[in-house]
Amino acid sequence: MSRAKRIFLWVTLSLIVLIVLTSVAISQEHSRRSVEMRNKADELLWIGDSVVIAVDFDGFVNKTAKLQAFRAADLTELWYTEVPVGKRQRFEGALWFDKQAGVMFLGHGPFSAVDLRDGTVLWSIPYDTIGFVHDVLFGTERLLVLGSERISSFRLQWSLSP
Structure with missing residues (x-):
């Protein structure tokens, strides 16, 4: 495999990993919501x-x-x-x-x-x-x-x- 192909594959894989990690972080951020309540709930x-x-x-x-x-x-x-x-x-x-x-x-x-x-x-x-x-x-x-x-x-x- 040529050096150019290896660099291309490495950059592509790095971008894919970055996109996946970013989307996981965003989805975790949206799934963790909290609000302050007016009273102590029983x-x-x-x-x-x-x-x-x-x-x-x-x-x-x-x-x-x-x-x-x-x-x-x-x-x-x-x-x-x-x-x-x-x-x-x-x-x-x-x-x-x-x-x-x-x-x-x-x-x-x-x-x-x-x-x-x-x-x-x-x-x-x-x-x-x-x-x-x-x-x-x-x-x-x-x-x-x-x-x-x-x-x-x-x-x-x-x-x-x-």
């Missing part, structure tokens, strides 16, 4: 493949869920909201979500529904009406909520259009 929830919600249950007696939603791909904050979840020293209430309906349910009195698109509280049921919420079951057209005082059935009527 729990993280994955909603589908695209949304992560950090939940901080704050307060000693009057509990508030501080919800901060992020787009999972780049950790861009989507919304932040605070929802009253009850009056107990320990939070043991409901925290469920229905990905298809785009709603998260939380609290043990009040029991609230939160729109996953923007963090808006859609409705809230006071503790005096339902008692301590133990379980939530979803049907095709109904939501069953088991409270310490009663079981309640709600007709699901979601409007998911923007």
Whole structure:
């Protein structure tokens, strides 16, 4: 092999190695993202493949869920909201979500529904009406909520259009 061919091959291989190493470094840089959160999260929830919600249950007696939603791909904050979840020293209430309906349910009195698109509280049921919420079951057209005082059935009527 001539000297010119060896130099050409060496330069070509060096460029290939440089390109590969650069692309690996760039991809690693993009895969390591972090953001500062507004509160110390007690729990993280994955909603589908695209949304992560950090939940901080704050307060000693009057509990508030501080919800901060992020787009999972780049950790861009989507919304932040605070929802009253009850009056107990320990939070043991409901925290469920229905990905298809785009709603998260939380609290043990009040029991609230939160729109996953923007963090808006859609409705809230006071503790005096339902008692301590133990379980939530979803049907095709109904939501069953088991409270310490009663079981309640709600007709699901979601409007998911923007």
